[in-house]
Amino acid sequence: MDELLFHNIDEPALSTIDVYEARGGYGQLRRVLADLSPDQVLEELQASSVRGRGGAGFPMGTKASFLPKGDMDKYLCCNADESEPGTFKDRELMQKNPHQLIEGMIIASYAAGINKAFIYIRGEYEQQADILDAAVAEAYNKGYLGENILGSGFSVSLVVHRGAGAYICGEETALLDSLEGKRGNPRLKPPFPANAGLFQGPTLINNVETLSNVSHIMKMGGAEYAKIGTEKSTGTKLVSVSGCVQKPGNYEIELGMSSREIIEGLAGGPPEGRTIKAWFPGGSSSPVLTPAELDLPYDFDSMAGAGSMLGSGAIMVIDDSVSIVDVALRTAKFYKHESCGKCTPCREGTSWTVKMLQRVEDGLATPMDLDIIESVCDQIMGNCLCVLGDAMAMPVSSMVKKFRPEFETHIEAARAARTPLDEATLADELDLKELAAH
Amino acid sequence: MTTQPAKRFEDAIPQLADVDVPAELQTWIEQRMAMYPDKKSAIIPCLMAAQKLHGWLSPEAVDQVAAVMKLTPARLVSVASFYDMFELKPSGDRTIYMCTNISCMLRGADAVMAELEKEVGVKNGGVSDDGIFLRSFECLGACDIAPMASVDGEFVGPLTVEDAKQLVADIRAGGEVLPSKQLSKRPVSATLWQNGGKVGDYDISEHVGGK
Numbered sequence: 001m002d003e004l005l006f007h008n009i010d011e012p013a014l015s016t017i018d019v020y021e022a023r024g025g026y027g028q029l030r031r032v033l034a035d036l037s038p039d040q041v042l043e044e045l046q047a048s049s050v051r052g053r054g055g056a057g058f059p060m061g062t063k064a065s066f067l068p069k070g071d072m073d074k075y076l077c078c079n080a081d082e083s084e085p086g087t088f089k090d091r092e093l094m095q096k097n098p099h100q101l102i103e104g105m106i107i108a109s110y111a112a113g114i115n116k117a118f119i120y121i122r123g124e125y126e127q128q129a130d131i132l133d134a135a136v137a138e139a140y141n142k143g144y145l146g147e148n149i150l151g152s153g154f155s156v157s158l159v160v161h162r163g164a165g166a167y168i169c170g171e172e173t174a175l176l177d178s179l180e181g182k183r184g185n186p187r188l189k190p191p192f193p194a195n196a197g198l199f200q201g202p203t204l205i206n207n208v209e210t211l212s213n214v215s216h217i218m219k220m221g222g223a224e225y226a227k228i229g230t231e232k233s234t235g236t237k238l239v240s241v242s243g244c245v246q247k248p249g250n251y252e253i254e255l256g257m258s259s260r261e262i263i264e265g266l267a268g269g270p271p272e273g274r275t276i277k278a279w280f281p282g283g284s285s286s287p288v289l290t291p292a293e294l295d296l297p298y299d300f301d302s303m304a305g306a307g308s309m310l311g312s313g314a315i316m317v318i319d320d321s322v323s324i325v326d327v328a329l330r331t332a333k334f335y336k337h338e339s340c341g342k343c344t345p346c347r348e349g350t351s352w353t354v355k356m357l358q359r360v361e362d363g364l365a366t367p368m369d370l371d372i373i374e375s376v377c378d379q380i381m382g383n384c385l386c387v388l389g390d391a392m393a394m395p396v397s398s399m400v401k402k403f404r405p406e407f408e409t410h411i412e413a414a415r416a417a418r419t420p421l422d423e424a425t426l427a428d429e430l431d432l433k434e435l436a437a438h
Numbered sequence: 439m440t441t442q443p444a445k446r447f448e449d450a451i452p453q454l455a456d457v458d459v460p461a462e463l464q465t466w467i468e469q470r471m472a473m474y475p476d477k478k479s480a481i482i483p484c485l486m487a488a489q490k491l492h493g494w495l496s497p498e499a500v501d502q503v504a505a506v507m508k509l510t511p512a513r514l515v516s517v518a519s520f521y522d523m524f525e526l527k528p529s530g531d532r533t534i535y536m537c538t539n540i541s542c543m544l545r546g547a548d549a550v551m552a553e554l555e556k557e558v559g560v561k562n563g564g565v566s567d568d569g570i571f572l573r574s575f576e577c578l579g580a581c582d583i584a585p586m587a588s589v590d591g592e593f594v595g596p597l598t599v600e601d602a603k604q605l606v607a608d609i610r611a612g613g614e615v616l617p618s619k620q621l622s623k624r625p626v627s628a629t630l631w632q633n634g635g636k637v638g639d640y641d642i643s644e645h646v647g648g649k
Contacts, residue, residue, distance in 0.1 A: 010625040073475065085539045085577035092626060116475070123486065123523045124535070124578050126591030127622055159473050164482050165522030167576060181478035183520040199475055242541040242581030249582040249627020268631070284540055284577075316541050316581070330543050334576055340520075 001228070004216045004236050005209065006252040009096050015131050017138040020099040026144060028215040029103050032110060033152040041111035045214070047222025049234045054079055054170075054207030055283070055312045057300045061222075066194035067112045067202045074114040075203040076156075077179065078105055078211055080121035081163060081170035084283035085334060086314030089238035089250050090208035094121070094128040097212070098135035102158065104214035106144060109156040112204050116157050120175050123164040132160045167338035171386045172205045174340065185342045186386035209238055229255035233299035237313050241267040244274065244319035253298065260294040263317055274319040278403070282311020284331050285391035287398035288318075307398075324403045325410045328396050329357040335392030346389030349380040353396060360407065363414030370400055370407055450510045457505040463491055467506040477507060481517050485524060494529040522575070530571030532609050534558070535588040539577035545596065547585035553602035554587075570609060583621055583642070593621035596642065 003009075013019045020026070032041055046061030067074055078101065082090040093101060101119075109117050121129045136158055139145045147155045161179060163169050169178045173187035176198050197203025213235060217225045226234045233255040239262055242248040246268030253262060263269060263279065270276055278288040281298070287308040289296075296302045303310040318327055336350035356373050359365040377393035384390070400407055444450035467484045471477040484507060488499040495518055497511070504511045518524040536554055538547045551574055555561055558572045565571045578593065580586045586595025587605065594605065594616045601616060608615040617623070623640045624630060635642040 006626060006628075010629050082579050083577060086541055086581055087577075088579040088581050091579045095622075096626070122579070123482075123521070124575075124588060124591075127593075161479070162483060162486065163521070164486060164518075164524055166520060178482070179479055180476065181481035181517065183517055240581065242584055243544045247627060247631045248541075248584065249630065251628060266628075280540075314581075316544070318544065322544060326543070327540065330538075330540055334539060337576065 001236065001252075001254045003252050005093060005097075005100070005212055005238060006250075009092070014096055015098050015135060017099060017135065017142060020097070025099050025215075026103055026142075028218045029106055029144060030150060032107050032218060033150050033154060038111050038113060041107060041218070044217055044222035045108075045111060048213075048217045048225040049222075049232075050210065050213055050217060050225065051233065051300060052207055053209035053213075053237065053313065055084065055285075057310065060206060060210050063194065063206075064108060064112045064204055066192070067114070067204055068195065069113060073116060073199070073201050074112065075198040075201055076105060076109050076112070076114045076117040077172075077175060077198060077203060077205045078117070078119040078208060079170060079172065079175060079205055080119050080125070080208045081167075081175060082125070082208070082312075083122055083167040083170050084285060084312045084314060085331075086240060086242055086280060086283050086316040087312040088240045088242075089313065091125060091128055092250050093208055093212050093238070094125070094132055098132050099139070100212045100215065101132075101208055102135060102139050102144070104211040105158065106139075106149070106156060107214050107218060108204065108206065108211060110154050114204060115155055117159070118179060118198075119158070119160045120169070120179055121160060121162055122169075123162045126162075129160060129162050136160055166340075167334075168340045168386070168388055171388065174386065175205065176203065183340070185340050186388075188385055230297070230299050230301075232301050233310075237298075237310075239298070240312075240314045241317070242314070243279075243316040244270045244276075244322065245317050246271060255299045256297045256302075258294075259296050259298045259315075262298055263294065263315060267315075267317075270317065270319040274321055276317055277320045277322065278318045278324065278327075278399070280314070280316040280318075280395065281306075282309045283314040284316065284334065284395060285309075285387075286311050287394045288402065290402060323410065324399055324406050325357070325361055328399045328407075329354070329361055331399075332357050332392055332396050335388060339388055343384035343386075343389065345380045345383045346392075349376050349389055350392050352376055353392065357396075360411055361414065363411070363416075363418045365411050365415075367408050367411060369411075370404065373397070373400055447510075450512065451508055452501045452505040452511065454505045457501050459502045459506055460491065463488060463502060464506050467503060471507065478509070480507065481509070481514060482521070485514060485518050489525060493531065494525040494527065496528075525571075528565065530565045531569040532571065533588075533590055534570065534572045534605070534609075535575035535578065536572065537576070537578045537580070537584070537586055537588075538574040541577070541581035542585040545584040546598075549599055550585050550587075550597045550602050553599045554606065557603055557606040568610065570606070580621055582627060583619070583624070586621075589615045594619045595621070 050060050051057040166184045168174045169184040174184040178184040193203040229235050237255050251266045293306050300310045332354045336354045339350050341347045356369050377397040380389040380393045470480045488503045489495045492499040500511045536551045558570050559566050563573045580593045583595030
């Protein structure tokens with residue numbers, strides 16, 4: 001498989017426009033503006049069948065075609081918020097090859113009639129944002145951004161906007177609110193951003209990796225791109241593999257590659273003497289899979305068919321030295337922290353799930369608590385404005401379901417290990433003093 | 439904040455005549471506001487600029503941004519309070535964000551965090567007497583070097599308990615922090631692992647094989 005996104009990725013100074021252009025960069029933009037109409041670009045994107053690489057997997061070309069035609073302000077937001085635990089692919093793309101992203105954004109803007117583009121990058125990626133700032137300035141200097149680009153009559157501005165630390169701002173509508181200068185609360189859909197998005201105008205939101213593919217799709221043609229991967233999961237995918245593996249890192253694979261080949265082949269498998277207990281196929285929001293599913297092809301539909309999801313393409317591996325209870329608690333704590341608080345099932349459900357899992361961890365639970373956890377997770381799913389609550393409920397309930405014996409053993413062992421509490425400690429633990437004060 | 443409750447909305451906005459705003463900050467904010475169709479989009483970047491200048495998002499810092507942007511301090515604080523990177527309490531000159539999310543936890547982050555607490559001399563979320571702010575953080579997008587930390591935006595890892603000691607010592611010495619563990623110096627994984635984990639100054643080789 002020929003690398004597309006990671007081709008030449010370690011070339012020194014690839015992040016500078018001179019090196020990028022020497023490698024053929026911005027050639028596609030020139031050709032597109034000179035020879036193709038916006039609709040022809042949209043056709044290629046649709047022919048490629050490329051699906052969103054941020055987690056939702058929605059066909060990009062189709063989404064771009066949803067924007068209404070006509071003379072009005074239209075927006076492109078590149079979602080560079082990359083906060084899904086286990087995901088670190090966009091970081092590498094922006095750090096090493098920012099112009100690949102910028103060129104893709106300009107072409108996509110041309111296709112959808114967009115005149116104002118933004119990159120919403122998470123605030124924690126300070127160095128990557130600095131690199132992007134420099135690259136955007138270079139692109140403006142060369143006339144690839146701004147008014148009347150290359151004399152084509154097409155104009156688009158690009159602003160790099162930094163976030164300030166909030167996982168929920170990776171959710172597309174919360175991202176829009178945050179970009180408008182507000183707290184990052186998601187919006188009700190419909191209306192969808194394509195019709196009413198940023199500043200209530202037509203907005204296209206795409207992930208960094210999705211947009212980075214655009215110049216490659218234009219170069220080879222959508223139909224050729226669609227030959228890579230599988231029929232419904234076309235193209236290459238950057239997979240971030242981490243956790244209990246010998247060679248954690250980003251790997252560019254052809255979609256449909258065997259999951260085992262990725263985890264045990266590319267990433268070297270678990271450390272010597274250990275075996276895989278469970279793995280998240282698509283970031284911490286995905287239901288965990290077991291060794292039984294390792295031979296499944298890594299693509300959108302196979303992962304969905306196994307009851308999980310490809311998501312952001314972040315594989316986290318848990319080996320047999322790790323307590324699944326620890327993982328469940330850490331997962332739940334993350335979502336509880338990041339819940340924006342707008343919807344009751346998520347705000348309350350994540351908090352209560354953490355409390356119950358903490359009780360399981362500490363030896364204060366009974367097996368009934370596991371049933372309550374599953375029930376709470378059930379009542380979160382599908383009942384909120386966004387899927388953050390689901391993103392906790394799905395993995396946690398999958399761990400409780402698939403590893404129930406381990407949870408029950410832990411409950412027994414932890415209870416037995418508790419020494420009888422004296423009244424003062426018990427009062428402390430149950431916050432009785434605080435209750436008495438009220 | 440303004441000390442008297444405002445009787446009218448306009449009075450709640452600090453006036454440039456009353457607030458001493460450093461010229462550089464004012465220029466920065468004005469230029470930033472001009473980049474967006476709506477000036478309110480600039481709130482987060484402008485608050486971050488003020489925080490960098492003042493060391494934390496103090497009432498004084500908020501008032502300065504409010505005066506230039508012509509927005510109320512209450513609106514600015516309501517936005518700032520949502521985001522993890524804003525320090526609404528006095529912070530340090532140097533900041534350590536130690537990731538304790540799943541992949542880092544799987545590779546020993548909890549032990550590294552405990553060591554950092556010991557070396558810095560504070561509990562999670564505290565500021566040491568010599569100005570080091572230490573807190574645990576959610577996934578920073580660097581699981582390839584787990585367990586890792588962000589020191590003022592520089593990602594370092596994978597960290598052992600010994601590295602934690604060296605990290606704090608490097609901060610106190612005022613120079614580069616763990617240069618052989620900086621992510622910014624690392625090639626992509628495929629290249630790195632082909633070379634046994636060692637490329638140039640970057641060395642991850644002792645971590646081949648898990649924690």
